[in-house]
Amino acid sequence: MPKGDDALRRKKKKLVRKKMRADTCTSNVSSRIAGIIASKQRRKAGKRRKCEGMCFSLPSPDDPFNDNNGLKNFNKPAPSETEAGASVTQKGDASRKVFSSRQRDPQKDKSKNVLTSLFGKYERNTVQKVETKDGMLGKGGVIRTQRRLHGSSDGPSKFLTACLKSIQNTLLDKSLSDRKSENSLLLNQWGAEFLTCSLLGTDILETTGGCSSEEQIAWMVSIAADIIAIKEKEGLSVPNPFLLILVPSKEKAIQVRLLCKPLKALGIHTVSLHTGASLDHQIDGLKCCEPEFIISTPERLLELVSLKAIDISGLSFLVVDGLKSFAISGLLDNVNSIRQATLGASLTVVFCDSFGPLSTSAVQSLLGGPISRLSLSDSIASQSACISQCVHMCTPEEKPSKGIHVLNQECGKRTSSDHHKVLFVEEISSKARSSAAALIAEGYAMSNDTSDCLEVAYCKETTTVTVTDLEHVHNRTDMGEFEIVVVINFPPEIDDYVEILTRMARQSVNGVLHCCFCQEDASLAGPLIDILEQCEQNVPEFLRSYHNSVSMSEH
Known part of the structure; x- marks a missing residue:
């Protein structure tokens, strides 16, 4: 008696469910059991691997005990001590030929090479001493470790990379700026040089000739977040606020605040203080949360300090963004007052966008000790600033x-x-x-x-x-x-x-x-x-x- 369409459909679905159960059982087993099952299936299909063998061969005068399974060139001279490293490299290269059929992403390889060239300035596994000021990493000021302060010899730390990537993804999602590649922040040359200068324990004078860019802000806040993570991991207290960025205008404060917003998911809170907003609202916001980062204009910050709504005496990281704008607005005295209140800051970064006598005197009042110069411009004015x-x-x-x-x-x-x-x-x-x-x-x-x-x-x-x-x-x-x-x-x-x-x-x-x-x-x-x-x-x-x-x- 012929079966109806419903019976055939139920039988087909039953077979499909049986196959899905079999696939689910196979995927739930461990990698070791999955390897055994795959080996059994190959053996039943007659498609054994060379190592699974049954490849018997007769002994020969060159190989009397059949140790090489009949392969030629068995007796090779033992490598000397000087050639040991080269032989290991050759062996590794030969083993990688198995995966030659896979398609490799040339852009990814290029990014990795650039990243290694930017950060690979120190030898691997070398014990280094990094002298820092008290306050940035706590008392003592000497870190003896086999990794760099913000990462290994091949690049920045994982947390620093995570901060940069979170900012990068936000910039791409919100279309705040045009990026050519996903790793444009991580491969930024200025960021690599700033990371090196921050290890020296001296203040930094940036003389490229402009205010801070999005990439520069992203690197500075990410490094500050990484320092906070290091201190918390070592059980050290982190004063709040940790980072203060002085900006000349409300628009710049909002821009920097948007760049720091992705770090909130990583536990870093940022507050922007500027004119045009209610003073009581900003005071209530400072009482509700203890922000690690403060972005503020000088006049509003001094107003809040006078009202004792915020304490900046324990600040560790100070950034002065654009001396020319402060000079035009007549705010250099306010900036100097803030600097006097934060003399304990372990790291001060000044963006010098003007090279005249007024800017030189302002920089000299802000940076009194030894400095590190940072500039991506080869112009005479940039290299001879101050x-x-x-x-x-x-x-x-x-x-x-x-x-x-x-x-x-x-x-x-x-x-x-x-x-x-x-x-x-x-x-x-x-x-x-x-x-x-x-x-x-x-x-x-x-x-x-x-x-x-x-x-x-x-x-x-x-x-x-x-x-x-x-x-x-x-x-x-x-x-x-x-x-x-x-x-x-x-x-x-x-x-x-x-x-x-x-x-x-x-x-x-x-x-x-x-x-x-x-x-x-x-x-x-x-x-x-x-x-x-x-x-x-x-x-x-x-x-x-x-x-x-x-x-x-x-x-």
């Missing part, structure tokens, strides 16, 4: 005495008790020896270490003067340590002057470059004026006169 350039007019006969006079005046201005290093540059070595003798006659005492290093005690401070010539100044590896440089004879090429300017005072914001300029150097007046104007320095009138006279003679 270095004053002084050009003195004199005759060729007056140059030695003029240089010593300038040196004495500059040393008299330095009232700090810190150690100052001065470089005295002459034209040739014979003139350098003459200048050294003149300095000794002025009361500078000869050092016992080297013949070209002079030491003097001036106003209860130690100033070390090094005398050299133009030929050897380019080969000096310690140019970044000199705060004061006096060039007696102006270099014959303007590039030599630029090299001295951009290499000196790398760890200080009080650098000064003095140069003696005479009538014989008039041909270089035009290029020198361009450099001074580019760096927003004062241009002496005699330089313009020299330049005009040269221009008239050429025409």
